[in-house]
Amino acid sequence: MDKTLETKYHILAFFSSPENDKYKCYLCQKDSKFLTQKKGSGYTNLTTHLNKGHPGFKELYLQVYSEEPPVEGKPSFFSYSSKIVNIYDWISLVTKCKLPISHCENPDFLNHTHLEGISIKTLTKYMNK
Structure with a gap:
């Protein structure tokens, strides 16, 4: 899978839709702070957060989304569970x-x-x- 597309799927799965370039991580639960990611700058801050704060996120992603990737505009599995x-x-x-x-x-x-x-x-x- 294309690395950029894979990263986008991870962002769709683990972060809320952006509000004023601010994302909230579903894996952090109630202690989640907003992470800022400026439009057009890629997803560096968000992927760094996942890699440092949730090192097993890729395995978790594969368990949940093995059949089909998350869809933009559709709530993430993690936002509910x-x-x-x-x-x-x-x-x-x-x-x-x-x-x-x-x-x-x-x-x-x-x-x-x-x-x-x-x-x-x-x-x-x-x-x-």
């Missing part, structure tokens, strides 16, 4: 930081993260898929 984003973030946090799975139910740990709690059973189910 905070559950999927939460599960992805838990899997990412637990695996990258080598944390015990039990952290997902620990109230003290939950106080220090933007993630919503999830049961060990549910997290394990999705990790084994």
